[in-house]
Amino acid sequence: MRVSFKWLKELVPVDVAPEKLGEMLSMSGTKLESIHRPGNSIGDVVVAEVLAVKDHPKADNLTLVEVDSGDGTRSVVCGARNLAVGDRVPLAQVGARLGEATIAERRIRGEVSQGMLCSGAELGVSRDHSGILVLPSDLALGSDIVAALGLDDAVLEFEITPNRPDCMGIIGIAREVAALLGAKLRVPDAQVGEADVMAAQVEVEIVDPAGCPRYVARYIEGLAVAGSPAWLAARLMTAGVRPISNVVDATNYVLLETGHPLHAFDAARVTDGHIVVRRADQGEELVTLDGSKRSLDPDDLVIADPARPLGMAGVMGGEDSEVSGDTTAVILEAAYFDPPSIGRTSRRHVLRTEASARFERGADPDMPPYAAARALALMAELGGGRPSGAVVDAYPRPIERPRVTLRAERTSTLLGYEVDAASQARHLESIGVGVERAGARLEAGIPSWRPDLRIEEDLIEEVARLAGFDRLPATLPSGVNGGLEPAQALERHLRRTLSGTGMREAWTSPLSSQRDLDALGLGEDHPARKMVVLANPMLEDESSMRTTLLPGLLRAAAHNLAHHTGGVALFEMSRVYEPTGGLPREPLTLGAVWSGTRTPQTWRGPGTKWDFFSAKGVLEATFGAAGVEHAGWSPVSGMPLHPTRAANVSVGGHTAGTLGELHPDVCERFDVARGTVVAELALPALFASPLTRVKAAGLSRFPAVYIDLAVVVGEAIPAATVTLAIQQAGAPEATSVRLFDLYRGEQVTAGRKSLAYALELRSPEGTLTDDDAARVRDRIVDALSHEFGAELRA
Amino acid sequence: MTTGERLDDIEAALEGARSEGLRIIEAAADLGSLAEARTRALGRKAPLARARSGLGGITDPTDRKKLGQLANAVGDELEAALTSKRGGFERAELDARWERERVDVTLPGDAPPVGSLHPLTKTAWEIVDIFIGLGYRVAEGPEIELAKYNFEALNFPEHHPSLSPQETFYIEGHGDEVVLRTHTSPVQIRVMESQAPPVYVVIPGRTYRRDVMDATHLSAFFQLEGLAVDEGITMGDLKGSLGTFAREIFGRDLDVRLRPHYFPFTEPSAELDVQCFVCRGSGCRVCKGEGWIEVLGCGMVHPFLLEWVGYDAARYSGFAFGMGVERIAALAHGVTDIRSFYDNDVRFLAQFATGGGGP
């Protein structure tokens, strides 16, 4: 909402600077976005008249314009083609200042240009760069443009919150200012000349009073549609509205002033002067002012005549009944429409207008008679029309003004400081709330322009903001036992553990599509193919909710590998989304990618690369941190993984996910190095046994015995199986079993492999003797020989 | 030979053993030859031992004692010479060893792989921890949410623009009943439905809006919400709590202010501004010349919500607040484009491997 400081001062005395006023409004809820002083950057631009327009002899896209600013004729080269002889235009004379630029006499393609003609954008009064700004014809030649257009003003731009439709008009802002400054609001008169010889020329029929509780129509004839005078054009431009004609500008002026949207119909186009307010019929069509042909919905409220729809009520008028240069009589509409109905139509047709924005937030139902009279008076003044004194005011459903009770002590209790009842009443009265006070009980009559005031808390907010939020004390409530739930603490612990292993945490987008799964090479019936789909995506690639973290992580890995690093290790802990009958499941998932260099070569030795086992080590460390004692690893094959270098991981007997090298085809599609390793694990599996507080175990006081054991077993026997057998057979003395060598070659039979283990044997009861150690060793060797046909390697 | 002559001979032999011994010891060139020198100077066949063997024939106790003392003195002297010589050799050997073992301490160390938490994770934890310190717990809820919880329960009017498919993602196959939550506020409702007051929770989580991506907008972003409902909660409590939070993040000596605003689910509603931590209020680019930086939206829980969840609105009151974690992180770390948080460029992420939180 743009507010001219000059205009504001006509409605309320202001004795502070614009900056101070903006600050005060910000701190009472009408936030100042910016202050713009259009006149500050303009100097020596004057009003001139176009005497002739000729083509530039050497450039098709330029014209030579002869202008007179009252002190002689000048020739200016101009790029726009919207000028006609007799137009008044802004002339930046030689030496004029426009923002940072100073205008000099110069030659353009051989022709001398003695100055420059300005567009609206160049003067900061509109966003229009395309043509020269054509000025109202009543401006005196040679007059300074800053004064002529009232640009020696401060334009304050405010953010208006959706609950305050009243502040979408300058009267509403002035009311706030009056309350803040303790000044009196001066609402302009709306006197219509009583030419009421004419009977009512308009009949209004409201078929749908729920959609249109009130409809005021007025009639004016004998109009001469023409351009608006300078003062009006200037006001509209300052507020960011393009002047069109005196009749239309009058309605827009009143809209800016009162915040109440009006509409002017060309009376000649309204059959029998008969206005019907109804819902659209199925299949009805209407060409709106913007030239769009719209198919109306039976829920759309329309203004019609007996023959056809004339406009979409409260949203946009129809092209057919628009005021044009030939219009001589106008039916003026000032109505109150049901806000939800306007909102639905506006959304349905994706059409937000100045009118719909106000009606859908709730206009002032008491405003139509006043706003109509203001506009009618302006039209009569500007267009020389004869208004009818008759007012058609169809108001089948009077809008009740609610009364709200405010208990003064409730205000103090909620705000946390004492505000006495009298001050509360005074604050409320300052914004037009009628207050009847009985002790600490305030009965508030809500003004028609404040649809947002409905309950006691709404009034408390008014008191609080007018008293100033700076009066609130700063206190702290008691709180409860603050802290994380065990699963939340574990989640943090895992993130820290993973970043401690040298991985970088990544955050990728949860929006995905089937294309990502195509890139992973997943089959049509892969469970990840069942995605939660958005009904209204913004991009095809972001049309579904992801079922895997891998595509995002692989893209991030590729980005890093392409740009600067020999290697990258990323993890993400985030949700994936699995459709169900009702709300989808959103399990927290750990995704990881390891690619390329793990540690670089240094003066100390060669570097290492990420591979299956370095990645597996990271997961094992993570499991350790999660308190998982036994994770199961079994071979798995299937996209997107390498057929023989991938494992299913199970925790507590349940599959938690997979770890594996990425299939070479997938590496290629995502542009990551071959041998890239990925993992994806459902975290609920790790969280199944939430980390409990560690209970420290006692340590054995007796020394350990260390023995090595190398066994030869068949190639097909997984190492983990052998290790487990050693742990079981060696229990309880074998407190640590570590595989330290794997050998295949000349010294063992083909098809067999040698596994060498380092064992730590220990007893809590005493020092183990060599005989004790030998017994444990024999036990283990027997078991291995029995289970796997293992032989001790010499 | 007289007794006197024998005494003189023995004494001379002892003196000779001394000088001979000292010469031998002195001649030793290293620890090995020093061991040999010891045998030659103090061994059983050494001059000293031979001279000592003559003492057995001395009968006069006084003489024997005197010569005995002399023999012992010579022995001690030779031992001392040996020890001193050995010490010299050992020191030299140690010095040589230290020299052999010298390293260039300026060579780079072995770098363990360094990882890092994502800056949004760190920022969210930092915020959460401030509220944990104020007595809050952490709650979470679904991102794919019932429209009823996302809008209706939060007092959004049915024609509110946020409900439109221009602004909110709807889920296919669920009509207008299921959305990608547009804020973490529906979790407020879920928490209150599941427990009686007092409620003190913070709610971090992913949220979604149909915004075109630019330097300050994302269609999927990270919000952090808070809710306190208890008997006697005041707007002063809101101001104190959120002021504590803002100062802890941006600077303990900064001013904060509440500015009236509007949200459907709070009444009164406000925005919290913190004094610009760059210019301290005089106006700069970071604060767009205002001297203040908008941090979050907040307000007193609208009675509509309390009634919706079945709380006694006459007995309980509360406040709620919500902020964009990307925005807080961007402000705190001087990041000008919040899309950087989702590029996952290691050069960017690595900057957050160091440094803690705090103002």
Ligand SMILES: [Zn+2]
């Ligand atoms: Zn600043």
